[in-house]
Amino acid sequence: MTTLVVGATGATGKHLVEQLLNSRQKVKVIVRSPEKLPETWKTNDQLSVIQASVSEITVDEMAGYIRDCDAVASCLGHHPNWKGIYGKPRRLVTDAVILLCHAIEKNAPGKPVKFVLMNTTGNRNRDLNEPVSMGQRLVIAILRLLLPPHVDNEKAADYLRTKMGQINSFIEWVAVRPDGLVNEDQVTGYEVHPSPTRSAIFNAGTVSRINVGHFMAELITNNDVWSKWKGQMPVIYQTAPKNRQS
Template sequence: MTVLVVGASGATGRQLVAQLLLQQHSVKVVVRSPHKLPESWKNKDNLHIITASILDLTDSELQNLVSNCHAVASCLGHNLTFKGMYGQPRKLVTDATKRLCNAIKASRLQKPTKFVLMNTTGNSNRDIHEPISLAQKCVIVLLRLLLPPHVDNGKAADYLRTQIGQNNRAVEWVTVRPDGLINEDQVSAYEIFPSPTRSAIFNAGKVSRINVAHFMASLINDKNLWSTWKGQMPVIYSSSQEN
């Protein structure tokens, strides 16, 4: 299976690529700064590194990039610096998601391509009822006003939910919502839920980046797991925490 990963130089993106390589997939990565990648990757026969900014690629280049891919995974995000949060491109995740999906549709592949988007528990799945407190609603409104990356993540998820939808012939999708991300060296037990089981603002849980990567890779690799969560926005928590 051939998988394209964008955002591969980020903390979770690197973990996802590592998981996909362990599963013996052929992996393409698009990165602006290849020097940020592990040195060992450069000797991998099943890894193709494309040095570019995903939004700088032309439509035809994007179509060529996805034309032989069975899955596309996005771990794109904004750097936690002033420039990263308030500079351009403000709609990095949304625009990349739209353009990649358009490229997939233009390729007219025989089977739907899987699209896995890493997102956040701060965004609700408005296809189902996910009640949150008034206090959390107020904080989320402030986040949308003050933090452009939060708006970007929400719009990317909404695009898949409303524009790609549940019955698209070209693209099938899952939006993975981790809670508070932490670093760990090994995959550990984790749990998946259709919706948050705790407040993302006032009682956030934790999940390791490697666990998020393991789940995303498993979605791509496991047909039954994909069937379970296709068209949904599952939430992931590490199991070793008190609810």
């Protein structure tokens, strides 16, 4: 199996790549500065590096990059600084999702390509009747006005949900919604739910980035996990190792 990962050098993307490589999967990454990659990646025969900026790649070029891929994953996000939040491109994640989907459709693969998107628990799955308090609705409305990255995340997931839908000949998708990202060095316990079990605004949980990378890798490599969650927006929380679910 071969997976193309965009956002591979980010705080969560690097964990996804590591998990895939540890599983002996072939991985392609698109990065602007290959010299910044970990040395272990540079010497790994399972990894292919494409030097480019995702926002500057054409549909035809991307179709070539993913022609032999069974899965694509996006861990793209906006840098948490002024330029990253309010500068261009404001639709970084959404435009990448659209580009990747168009490239997959252009290739017209014989079986659906898995598309895994890292999203946010602050984004509601509008295919489900997820309860949201009036207070949270108000805060989210303010975030839409003040924080362009939040709108970007919403639109990216909505593109998969509404444009790709539940029945597509070329693409199957999952949008992973982590809550309260933290840094840890090892995979620990986590649990996965179809919808939030707590308020993302007023009672947020936590989950490590390495656990998110692990779950995304499980979606890609484990067909049973994929069958359980495809077409959904699962929420992932930290828990004790003995309670971990997939």
